[in-house]
Amino acid sequence: WIPDFGAEGYVTRSYKMDELDINYEEHGAAAETMRILAVDQFDTQFCMAMGATILAINAIKAHHEGIQERLDALRDLMTGKECGAILITEPERGSDAVHQLTVTEPQEDGSLIINGEKIYNTNSPKAKWVVGYGTAVANEGNQMTQYLINTSWDGWRSERVFIPWTPKIWIGHNHLTNIRVPPEYVLGGVGKGRDHLFEGLILERIGIAVGNVAQAWTALSHAFIYINMRKQFGQEVLKFQGVGFTFADYWARTTNLTIGLLKFCE
Ligand SMILES: Cc1cc2nc3c(=O)[nH]c(=O)nc-3n(C[C@H](O)[C@H](O)[C@H](O)COP(=O)(O)OP(=O)(O)OC[C@H]3O[C@@H](n4cnc5c(N)ncnc54)[C@H](O)[C@@H]3O)c2cc1C
Incomplete structure (x- = not known):
């Protein structure tokens, strides 16, 4: 699927990529967060595999120095032609x-x-x-x-x-x-x-945090449906404090994390 996503410009939206004349209008940390949220919720493993391509992109983007061979590799990866x-x-x-x-x-x-x-x-x-x-x-x-x-x-x-x-x-x-x-x-x-390694790991960890939030929302969505449908003692289990209050807490924590990440993106 990576070539299909690449053709639509969805491998990564962290950068404008003007050095390749790609020039995404919607780009930057917030745009990338929205992209990861969407892709991860449909297919977490696909999102992770594309994420490894992004790690290579991050390193080449930071250190291509305008050298043609590096820009060619960057284009292959940005367009999803190669992983x-x-x-x-x-x-x-x-x-x-x-x-x-x-x-x-x-x-x-x-x-x-x-x-x-x-x-x-x-x-x-x-x-x-x-x-x-x-x-x-x-x-x-x-x-x-x-x-x-x-x-x-x-x-x-x-x-x-x-x-x-x-x-x-x-x-x-x-x-x-x-x-x-x-x-x-x-x-x-x-x-x-070593400096280049840690420079890359910082970006990687931010991407992982967004993936974690996406996975938390996916897990909660499944759980919310289940606790609304499953009945015990004559009522939906959501209505028992041990379940409903616990999920209200998970919801609040996941909302806080999501807002925190978006704040970080600013
Ligand atoms: C699905 C998957 C994808 C991966 N993708 C990549 C990739 O694309 N590129 C890549 O280079 N690597 C990749 N890795 C490797 C990953 O980065 C390593 O697994 C990770 O760094 C941990 O190394 P290790 O598995 O050798 O565990 P070890 O370092 O041997 O750790 C073993 C245990 O000891 C604990 N431990 C180690 N050191 C300490 C410490 N100082 N204090 C306390 N506890 C400690 C660890 O938490 C762990 O529980 C991937 C791994 C997985 C599972």
Whole structure:
């Protein structure tokens, strides 16, 4: 579905994207919040998969520096023609994303040679463009790098790992073997990777918060219908304080979160 949504301009509305001459009139954090609310309530997993493309978009948008190769990748992703992925997690480095074992060795011509293993990367078995992280010296957070890979390049191998809670989503285990990343695709050279990582994680967490609110509304909608229909002791269970008051509280908390997020968007 991503190409269909992309054709209508619904991959992300965070940006105007004037650098690609896309120029969305409705754009910014509030527009993106409305987009996520809508898509997530119809299909949470689809929204999450498209979200991984957005993470790649965020990184390239922040660091394309007007370089044509990066803008071409950005257009592929913004229009939904291709999907993207983000490679942070490694088999031995999950929560601890700043002591990576993937080595990105800088070359004299400005390129990087990459060797390592990444896992649980959403979309990666199907992605054309992936934004990854590594480090010039294993375990050294202050030597981290950020790079863009076209998965058709030599040295990329991806297989799907099955996560039972996300059966629709293609989550990958990726092997990077002597991949050469030309300078045009190095988004952050040695020492810049960690800052770029956290810059991306901030945006990602805001998107996750909107998704959480959407999922709370979806769960409440189902529950409101059920408690209006289910009868016990001769009346709808909504009318018992233990149920009705609890749901009034959930409703208030979810409303507060939604308004808080919209306030944040301002
Ligand atoms: C559906 C799905 C999609 C994903 N998509 C991506 C993606 O697109 N790109 C990507 O790079 N990664 C992705 N991930 C990986 C995700 O980022 C990692 O799963 C996450 O960082 C946690 O790492 P881990 O699973 O190795 O758990 P671990 O870090 O090994 O944690 C194990 C347990 O220890 C706890 N723990 C760890 N450290 C601490 C601490 N300091 N204090 C207290 N408790 C701690 C954790 O909370 C957890 O309960 C995805 C994961 C899932 C499940």
